[in-house]
Amino acid sequence: MYRVENLHKAIHVKRSTRFALLHVNFVGRIKRILDRGVAAGVFRAGVDPGQLYITMASVGYYYLNNRYTLEVIYDQNFVSDDALDARFAFNVDTILRLLKP
Secondary structure (H helix, E strand, O other): OHHHHHHOOOOOHHHOHHHHHHHOOHHHHHHHHHHHHHHHOOOOOOOOHHHHHHHHHHHHHHHHHOHHHHHHHHOOOOOOHHHHHHHHHHHHHHHHHHHOO
16 A cells, blocks of 8 residues: 555545554654663664664565565565565564664
């Protein structure tokens, strides 16, 4: 949905009150998680919650959105259980390294 909506410059979601309500507290929720992690000493201070969300979404989105061409390039099935488990573990490790103090 978002990909098509972006192609249309968000014309429909700009008019939607429901769309805005679905996302109103999302970045705030991430900020609270970051704040708790900083207080516990497991996350570094100064990470922007909006930028973190965009990075997390990008890391997950690109892999699946481009899987067909990537499967040709790498000659492997990108959505097998093993491939998805490996990608998930890599993504989690990547994000946690970004957050380390």
